[in-house]
Amino acid sequence: MKRWISLQAELGNFQQRRAIFIFALKMSFVAVIMSLAIILAMLFLLQWFDLLPLPILEAMRFGVLLAWIIGGTVSGAVAVLAGFSIHRLAVSRAEFERLSRTDMLSGLLNRRAFTEALDTAADGASLVIFDLDRFKAVNDRFGHASGDAVIITVSQILSSVFTGDDVIARLGGEEFGAIIYGGDTAERIARIEEIKERIAEHPIAVDGGSVKITMSAGIADITRDRKTETVYAAADKALYLAKTLGRNRVMHESERLSQVWHRCATEHEQEATTDPRELQRYVRRM
Numbered sequence: 001m002k003r004w005i006s007l008q009a010e011l012g013n014f015q016q017r018r019a020i021f022i023f024a025l026k027m028s029f030v031a032v033i034m035s036l037a038i039i040l041a042m043l044f045l046l047q048w049f050d051l052l053p054l055p056i057l058e059a060m061r062f063g064v065l066l067a068w069i070i071g072g073t074v075s076g077a078v079a080v081l082a083g084f085s086i087h088r089l090a091v092s093r094a095e096f097e098r099l100s101r102t103d104m105l106s107g108l109l110n111r112r113a114f115t116e117a118l119d120t121a122a123d124g125a126s127l128v129i130f131d132l133d134r135f136k137a138v139n140d141r142f143g144h145a146s147g148d149a150v151i152i153t154v155s156q157i158l159s160s161v162f163t164g165d166d167v168i169a170r171l172g173g174e175e176f177g178a179i180i181y182g183g184d185t186a187e188r189i190a191r192i193e194e195i196k197e198r199i200a201e202h203p204i205a206v207d208g209g210s211v212k213i214t215m216s217a218g219i220a221d222i223t224r225d226r227k228t229e230t231v232y233a234a235a236d237k238a239l240y241l242a243k244t245l246g247r248n249r250v251m252h253e254s255e256r257l258s259q260v261w262h263r264c265a266t267e268h269e270q271e272a273t274t275d276p277r278e279l280q281r282y283v284r285r286m
Helices: 002-011 017-048 056-100 111-119 135-142 144-161 185-200 228-244 257-267 276-285
Strands: 126-132 167-172 175-180 204-206 209-211 215-221 250-252
Touching: 111 167, 111 175, 111 228, 126 144, 126 185, 126 228, 135 144, 144 167, 144 175, 144 185, 144 204, 175 185, 185 215, 185 250, 215 228, 228 250
Parallel strands: 215 250
Antiparallel strands: 126 175, 126 215, 167 175, 204 209
């Protein structure tokens, strides 16, 4: 009996009030059945000792009536009170779980929740690691409150563009992560490029004026035969290369230095003159 009651409490979604009354009805029904069994047993025992003041059939009718009226009412009231207590606990537990998986500043998922999502990501998705460029300079020049404003604004932009099955999280500091679905690799890269441009063009209000900030990103593909650690390391290396080559870039893990140099040359960007020592450090990380 104890196990059955525990099972009902576990199976019920007590975050909804409707579940409380369903739980109360079940408990009342069980209480009435148990009351009937006890009353009938007592009646037959009294009859055995010739202590029953009424005929057995009439006494059984009174017993059934009393079981439903008294047993059902009392047990139902107790079950409702217990249900509301479980409801408060369920709501508190759900809120605690939500808070434990949420980054308080940005409102996005935190690293723990993102890691869990990455471990269960479907084959064919892509991992993206974003990093705000020169974020420390914002903190140093305008103060940490302004840095928080930048984080909040960027988080709001990312929340608005990653929808559906996509997952977006703040991994810590100025680093963000995303798991994106849909389209092929080229389409996903183009999508991240658009997000990068949108962030770069968006002025962010800070103490003493406004700032614009850029973002670099590294992308790696999630496949069934790759471990989570391997995918994350590949995206991280791609991000490091994006930073090394001048920031405000989106790099896919498949891109090689020769391809990157060609892209830099065709775009006539000043960042193409990257310090060779930085490239050597990147190569060693590879």
